[in-house]
Amino acid sequence: MSSKPKPKKKPAKKSTPTSKFAAKKWGIFIGLFLVVIVTVVWSSLFKTYPIDGKKQLLAIGQGDSYSGLIDRWSKESKIHFPIILKLYQKVMIHDSLKAGVYEIHQGMSVRQVLELVSNAENAQMNRxxxxxxxxxxxxxxxxxxxxxxxxxxxxxxxxxxxxxxxxxxxxxxxxxxxxxxxxxxxxxxxxxxxxxxxxxxxxxxxxxxxxxxxxxxxxxxxxxxxxxxxxxxxxxxxxxxxxxxxxxxxxxxxxxxxxxxxxxxxxxxxxxxxxxxxxxxxxxxxxxxxxxxxxxxxxxxxxxxxxxxxxxxxNADNIYFVATGNGGHKFSATLEQHNRAVKEYLNVLKSKQE
Structure with missing residues (x-):
């Protein structure tokens, strides 16, 4: 009885210098990306909230929202990357913004301020x-x-x-x-x-x-x-x-x-x-x-x-006025002038509806 020859093992693929370089490049890229993300999150949440002096009052009105507050801070250049703060608020702060006047102390982070205004008990005064x-x-x-x-x-x-x-x-x-x-x-x-x-x-x-x-x-x-x-x-x-x-x-x-x-x-x-x-x-x-x-x-x-x-x-002579349709009013001294102003107003409304 003849024995079958054993199949030869295929030689293992050797990694080429090119594939090693690509993997290394991707590793560096991912590492840098993570560093950037961490830096952005850290600079957004743990950045010191800017105030003048040792303490400052922050007024929150009835009906104000976290989104509006964060947008306001962004316009005032108090924060960077508002989207990070909005995401943090959605995930980590489940309470709504509470109306009141809050005392912010020097050195407080943006994250601490966000937490502060979620609790009405922290309010110093009522607006x-x-x-x-x-x-x-x-x-x-x-x-x-x-x-x-x-x-x-x-x-x-x-x-x-x-x-x-x-x-x-x-x-x-x-x-x-x-x-x-x-x-x-x-x-x-x-x-x-x-x-x-x-x-x-x-x-x-x-x-x-x-x-x-x-x-x-x-x-x-x-x-x-x-x-x-x-x-x-x-x-x-x-x-x-x-x-x-x-x-x-x-x-x-x-x-x-x-x-x-x-x-x-x-x-x-x-x-x-x-x-x-x-x-x-x-x-x-x-x-x-x-x-x-x-x-x-x-x-x-x-x-x-x-x-x-x-x-x-x-001290004018006007005894009539009507809206212009574009903000403000047209004032008239005679009924004839007023009727023309009313016609102009109606034409403006008509053009806006077309």
């Missing part, structure tokens, strides 16, 4: 933002929802609240100054509202003392009513006196104000974002299309600038 043109109802709701405000009067009926605040008016609208305020944690709503009321009365008293002559107001409260209407009609500071001038001249001529914001205020909760012709024809205590003169109370919280404008209307 309360009152936006001009908002209503008293919105202000009260904001205070009710703020966990760092002690509730004393915000849940009381309106008449009892005004009495508790020692306010000699029957309606609270317009009596509180819009601005950004900082209060101690746990400050009472009574203290906050009292402070805002005193500031608004100071603004009103100072403007009333220096008011222009021959204004059609019986007293400073009527001027406050006008200021609230002016505030709601324009968001541009350079138009405040022009808008005030239109409404002052309308009062002087015995014309109706015919301003939409008063109609909206009078509709209350029935307002759903649009005004119909029927709404303009429906009488309310605030419908200046169906009534003459000023409404009975302010319709919003006017700023100091709006109060000043109500006391110092412009």
């Amino acid at each position: 309360v933002l009152v936006i001009e043109g908002t209503t008293f109802k919105q202000l009260i709701e904001q205070l009710k929802q703020n966990p760092m405000v002690t509730k004393e009067v915000s849940n009381l009926p309106q008449a009892e609240m005004l009495q508790a605040l020692n306010i000699p008016y029957s309606h609270p609208e317009g009596l509180f100054a819009p601005d950004t305020y900082f209060f101690n944690k746990g400050e009472s709503d009574k203290k906050i509202l009292t402070d805002l009321y005193r500031r608004q009365m100071k603004n009103l008293d100072q403007a009333w003392e220096k008011r222009a002559p021959n204004l059609p107001y019986k007293d400073k409260y009527e001027a406050l009513i006008m200021a609230s209407i002016v505030e709601k009609e324009t968001s541009l500071d350079n138009e405040l006196e022009q808008v005030s001038g239109v409404f002052v001249r309308r009062l002087q001529k015995g014309m109706r104000l015919q301003t939409d914001p008063t109609v909206i205020y009078g509709m209350g909760d029935h307002y759903q974002g649009n005004i119909t012709r029927q709404d303009l024809r429906t009488p309310t205590a605030y419908n200046t299309y169906t009534m003459s003169g000023l409404p009975p109370t302010p319709i919003a919280l006017p700023s100091k600038k709006a109060i000043e404008a109500a006391m110092h209307p412009d």
